[in-house]
Amino acid sequence: MTPFTAEPEPLAMRRCIGRFLTGVAVVTADDGQEQAGMTINSLTSISLDPPIVMISLNFDTRTGDAIETSDRYALSILSSKQEAVARQFASRGGERFADGSFDTTPSGLPVIRDALSQLDCRVVEKHTIGDHRVFFGQVEHCRDRDGSGLSFNAGRFGAFKDFGHEPVRGTREDMR
Template sequence: MRPFDAAAFRRVLGHYPTGVCVVTAMTDDGPTGMVVGSFTSASLEPPLVAFLPDRRSTTWSRIEGVGRFCVNILASEQHAVCDALAKRGGDKFRGISHRLSANGSPILDSVVAWIDCEVQAVHDAGDHLFVLGRVIDLEVEQPQSPLIFFQGGYGGFLGIVREATAPVR
């Protein structure tokens, strides 16, 4: 077996597109958020979603301390929002329009959809954490193309080529 090559790992997995979301929470110091590309549905009963933050993330530690969060699915035109919230430190929310959910988490303006959650569980996942959130509320804001990360760049979904004949499981 050859030694593990992290660059090859990233290159190969970069050929699989991922949606771009912002996980937000309202802390005592104001709104905070982090960009994630590892968001997925996890369960219908009970309704659970999941994402994988880097275990070194100081933003995640603040969100975990609140115990609730909102997943904001970015629209394909929201590159600037992604860039602003992906940076480290400073006031990430300067110039980012949002409102609060009934659960108190920031919902970003002009997102495709949002999913408001409470932290259900956090599990070790190597250099990341596996976070399960119990869905409290959710809504489609603007049914449009989501922001997608693919091969090191951002883009949008061009449209459905063929309707799915069976749900993805």
């Protein structure tokens, strides 16, 4: 364990918080001129009824600008077979929608085909906090499939592997 760092710089903060293992999603938006999309792991489920999710995007992202303009976004929760998609949508520059297969949400946004879940969201609240913009989205449509999720931990991608124990009560598996 390292010593405690007081008032951590971005690098120390990224290293410490990056040890929180997350899933990986792609958020997509359209400002009416062009499609934008980026890889995120800041996706959090906020409320089930009404269904609200939250994402946090760095201030200088094109996708954040497109969401600001359109007040809509779509989410694709990636499977463990989609590391290449996660890398493609995190790269600076380059045409992100050139290769790959996409579906379209009921609101008309592109989503990643073969993702584990696809959600169509309307922004209901937004905040600027620190160097990020936080968008709360009401989920208007969603669908999913079975499969193992892509994981991200300490800067590396991996796959979630369960212990084979009983599902936890109150989880999605339990509600089937």
